[in-house]
Each structure stands twice: as C-alpha cells, then as structure tokens.
Amino acid sequence: MNAQLIYFSNLKWLFLSLVIMFFDLMTKFLVMNNCVYGKPIFIFSCVNCYYVHNFGVAFSLLSHIGIKYNALLSCIIILIILVLVFMLCCLDINSSYFFKIGYSVIIGGALGNVFNRIYYGVVIDFIDFHIGYWHWPTFNVADLGIFVGVVCIILSNKV
16 A cells, blocks of 8 residues: 655645735735725626725634634634645645645635735735625635635545
C-alpha cells in the first residue's frame, strides 16, 4: 500500500489563488475609494453595489460577533488556509481539475478576506444581490470565490 505523497507540483495552482486574492482586493479598493459607505448604487435590476463592513465570515455568517473576536477568527482562518494548502499538495497529480481549481479559489478567497480582517479590522462587502425586497447577505469577490470553490469540489465528486 502506498503512503500518501505530497505533490509540490500542485503548488502551481496557488497562482490561481493569488489571482482571486488580487481581483478581490482590487475590487474592494475601488469600492472603498469610489462609493459612499452604506449607500447603495444601482448596477442591474437585481444587483446593487452596497459598500458595507462585515465582521463575520463569508456571506455575513457570524457577523453578529462584531470586532471582539476578530483576532481569534483571523487565526482560525489562517489555520484553515494552511490546511487547504496542505490538502492541495496531497491531491494526486492526476486528480480532477475541479478539485485543484476548487481548493485554489477557496484559498484565494480566504486570503482576500483575511487580509481585510487583519488590515482593516473588518471585511469589505459590496455585492448586494436581491429579488424584489428580498436581499441575499451582501458579499464580495472573495466570498464568491469560496462559493465557486466549494461547488467545484462537490462537482468533482460527482464527475
């Protein structure tokens, strides 16, 4: 029986993580410097740009905890990122691209949000998706990356 190997060649997928993180941070920078906090801007019939601060995690989960646990939450997220990088390295070279893309975009999204959390003390959210008066929790590109990554990993188990 073969022992689990670590494939450092899978680290090349972290380039995708950096692309996601860069795109996330750039969109947040643009929003912070061009939008008024708390004032929605119409984009499409079901999407607004709505600059807000999020003390929680993806899609405003745990946002009620406030800044009180920011350092603890940052440490937990950094630990999760390290575990995901290790899991990416443990994927067989012949593993599905969905797995590799999934891990990579989750890592990139987590890096973008944890950077905000450490640098600003909050995560910058700005995408307000709504249907009529029903609004999905405001999110950002990093949250979208995390969501897409999870979907890719789920799909890779189905393919």
